[in-house]
Amino acid sequence: MSKKELRIGLIGCGFMGRTHSNGYKRVSNFFPDLEYKPVLKAVCSRSEDKVKAFAEQWGYESYETDWKKLIAREDIDAVDICTPNNMHMEIAIAAAAAGKMVLCEKPLSRTLEEGEKMVAAVEANQVKNTIWYNYRRLPAVTLAKQIVDSGKLGKIFHYRTNFLQDWTINENLPQGGAAFWRMDAEAAGSGVTGDLLAHCIDLAMWLNGGIKDVSAMTEIFVKQRMHEETGKMEDVKIDDACLFHCHFDNGSLGLFESTRYARGHKALFTFEINGEKGSLKWDLHDLNRLEYFNNSDEGIVKGWRSIHVTDGDQPYMDKWWVPGLSIGYEHSFVHQVADFLQSVENGEECHPTFRDALETQKVCEAVINSAKNRKWEDTDVDWKNK
Numbered sequence: 001m002s003k004k005e006l007r008i009g010l011i012g013c014g015f016m017g018r019t020h021s022n023g024y025k026r027v028s029n030f031f032p033d034l035e036y037k038p039v040l041k042a043v044c045s046r047s048e049d050k051v052k053a054f055a056e057q058w059g060y061e062s063y064e065t066d067w068k069k070l071i072a073r074e075d076i077d078a079v080d081i082c083t084p085n086n087m088h089m090e091i092a093i094a095a096a097a098a099g100k101m102v103l104c105e106k107p108l109s110r111t112l113e114e115g116e117k118m119v120a121a122v123e124a125n126q127v128k129n130t131i132w133y134n135y136r137r138l139p140a141v142t143l144a145k146q147i148v149d150s151g152k153l154g155k156i157f158h159y160r161t162n163f164l165q166d167w168t169i170n171e172n173l174p175q176g177g178a179a180f181w182r183m184d185a186e187a188a189g190s191g192v193t194g195d196l197l198a199h200c201i202d203l204a205m206w207l208n209g210g211i212k213d214v215s216a217m218t219e220i221f222v223k224q225r226m227h228e229e230t231g232k233m234e235d236v237k238i239d240d241a242c243l244f245h246c247h248f249d250n251g252s253l254g255l256f257e258s259t260r261y262a263r264g265h266k267a268l269f270t271f272e273i274n275g276e277k278g279s280l281k282w283d284l285h286d287l288n289r290l291e292y293f294n295n296s297d298e299g300i301v302k303g304w305r306s307i308h309v310t311d312g313d314q315p316y317m318d319k320w321w322v323p324g325l326s327i328g329y330e331h332s333f334v335h336q337v338a339d340f341l342q343s344v345e346n347g348e349e350c351h352p353t354f355r356d357a358l359e360t361q362k363v364c365e366a367v368i369n370s371a372k373n374r375k376w377e378d379t380d381v382d383w384k385n386k
């Protein structure tokens with residue numbers, strides 16, 4: 001069967017540029033039944049040397065150094081935004097106005113206000129859109145969603161999650177510039193809240209429903225750092241660490257923690273859900289495994305089961321190897337591309353859409369405001385199984 005082409009224009013060729021390119025390149029091999037195949041039409045970054053080398057390495061047909069030129073091209077169907085957060089809004093709005101589909105990295109935006117404009121743009125122009133909250137598409141996490149939705153856990157009481165790193169403990173690291181844009185509030189919007197907790201929040205609401213209100217605390221451990229652009233010591237304005245607790249719409253309690261100051265942790269991302277009939281827990285470091293406790297198991301064998309999510313009956317795994325063999329982090333991006341192409345084929349939405357991701361943005365904003373104002377904040381989240 002000859003496939004229809006979805007011509008991709010990717011902007012930003014750093015970490016995420018690589019994961020997405022890998023997703024586009026692999027998807028047709030492993031999801032052969034899809035009607036569409038992605039074509040790596042063009043990639044864009046500001047440095048010509050860098051973008052040329054990236055295009056050659058990953059097999060893009062062409063490159064641009066100005067994202068506006070990429071968006072103006074008639075041979076691009078979908079624009080994929082892999083730039084730092086301060087560029088998401090401008091590029092997404094321009095791409096939507098040009099009638100392109102838009103795939104955008106998380107977080108949706110730096111602020112709720114920016115996110116609202118982005119949602120308005122994709123909806124007014126009726127262009128297909130999605131946000132790369134890719135952890136939803138790891139098989140063990142998707143299985144967690146199926147187990148929760150099946151009612152096997154019963155009424156949920158607790159949801160706890162964390163995302164811990166240690167890469168900013170060194171007080172001599174600068175803020176801003178190409179390598180350290182995450183340390184610069186202007187480029188990033190927030191610190192760990194938008195960068196790491198946004199993933200935790202997206203998964204938490206996908207698995208356990210809307211977050212109603214939050215009470216948060218944030219900390220900046222190193223108060224000043226040299227700014228790469230000005231060459232001066234300047235106040236650090238991003239949150240280095242953030243803790244919050246919350247009420248979910250379903251009556252359960254949530255506990256969230258994120259920091260870049262947890263010595264020894266590079267990317268510890270975990271969640272645990274405790275329900276009346278059972279519990280689940282997951283850890284990114286062992287990403288194919290889901291721990292499940294079923295309270296109706298027979299007494300003598302009752303205990304936590306460790307499910308190695310690699311069987312063909314389990315989410316996405318019929319597309320990969322034989323049962324028992326693992327897949328990795330990068331496969332979550334292949335799965336998101338596959339689901340996006342499927343959604344183009346059947347005309348359905350590819351969740352999380354911009355509108356879904358706006359709900360996560362509402363929680364992030366409420367968290368930052370709660371920490372600043374030292375009080376509980378309502379989120380105004382309207383979550384309907386997004």
Ligand SMILES: NC(=O)c1ccc[n+]([C@@H]2O[C@H](COP(=O)([O-])OP(=O)(O)OC[C@H]3O[C@@H](n4cnc5c(N)ncnc54)[C@H](O)[C@@H]3O)[C@@H](O)[C@H]2O)c1
Nearest residue numbers: 012013014015016017045046082083084085105106107132
């Ligand atoms: N889904 C995830 O798990 C995940 C993980 C990491 C990063 N991200 C998100 O992906 C985005 C990019 O992060 P990253 O880690 O890939 O960053 P990065 O610094 O590795 O790469 C950013 C790229 O954008 C390019 N760029 C910056 N400004 C540009 C402009 N005006 N025009 C064209 N190119 C421009 C840079 O040159 C660089 O190639 C961020 O929004 C981040 O939050 C998501």
